[in-house]
Amino acid sequence: MARWEPGARDRLVVAAVDLFTEQGYDETTVAQIAERAGVTKSTFFRHFPDKRELLVAGQEMLSRLLAEGIADAPEGASALDAVAAGLENASSAMGPANRDLGPRIKAAVAASSELQERDALKSVGMAVAMTDALVARGVPVVQAHLAAELGVLSFKQGYARWVEAGPADERGLAVHALGVLGELRAAAAALG
Known part of the structure; x- marks a missing residue:
């Protein structure tokens, strides 16, 4: 995974929006968002406390x-x-x-x-x-x-x-x- 690649925050938002649209908010996990964005789960949590915060980033x-x-x-x-x-x-x-x-x-x-x-x-x-x-x-x-x-x-x-x-x-x-x-x-x- 591209841990240190720039733009992780923006990629996480885009990945989340895509997943929320494809499978619904409740069915989407933080792990899925991180994987889609090409980052680790810990990188996700460095940027956002939880998945709710993604759309009001x-x-x-x-x-x-x-x-x-x-x-x-x-x-x-x-x-x-x-x-x-x-x-x-x-x-x-x-x-x-x-x-x-x-x-x-x-x-x-x-x-x-x-x-x-x-x-x-x-x-x-x-x-x-x-x-x-x-x-x-x-x-x-x-x-x-x-x-x-x-x-x-x-x-x-x-x-x-x-x-x-x-x-x-x-x-x-x-x-x-x-x-x-x-x-x-x-x-x-x-x-x-």
């Missing part, structure tokens, strides 16, 4: 990128403009591999209540990171919560649109996420 990085983008937004930016900056920053880290994995991850999550719970926690983590970053900018707490929730919805729907558009659409994730944010802004304004 990038959660911390995504939340950090969203918060950093919000923090770096121009002074005086509105809460939603700061969220837009966070979405752009986080989207910059998403490439073709993320788009390719999207439908397979969605299928694996849909087939497992345990993974659905982990996915819901991912959304909560993103919202908390954005809320905290907005509050640090001086946005009132209630507005920060609402803007963060709109940011999560924009990211998730934008990601779904980006995946659906496929490789023929060379625009990045940011275009789709910001498009959704614009639609949500218009919808909120129409509520009166």
Whole structure:
């Protein structure tokens, strides 16, 4: 096995997604994932505490990128403009591999209540990171919560649109996420 070959973490995620899709989450073992990825079981456990964590592997990085983008937004930016900056920053880290994995991850999550719970926690983590970053900018707490929730919805729907558009659409994730944010802004304004 290629114990020290670079990219083990990414290979483990891809192997897990493939196995979850092929045989189901509950039927997939850590040993099978490690074997498919070409690493040892101990290498698996150096990267992940258990198989549940595989599909939310990038959660911390995504939340950090969203918060950093919000923090770096121009002074005086509105809460939603700061969220837009966070979405752009986080989207910059998403490439073709993320788009390719999207439908397979969605299928694996849909087939497992345990993974659905982990996915819901991912959304909560993103919202908390954005809320905290907005509050640090001086946005009132209630507005920060609402803007963060709109940011999560924009990211998730934008990601779904980006995946659906496929490789023929060379625009990045940011275009789709910001498009959704614009639609949500218009919808909120129409509520009166």
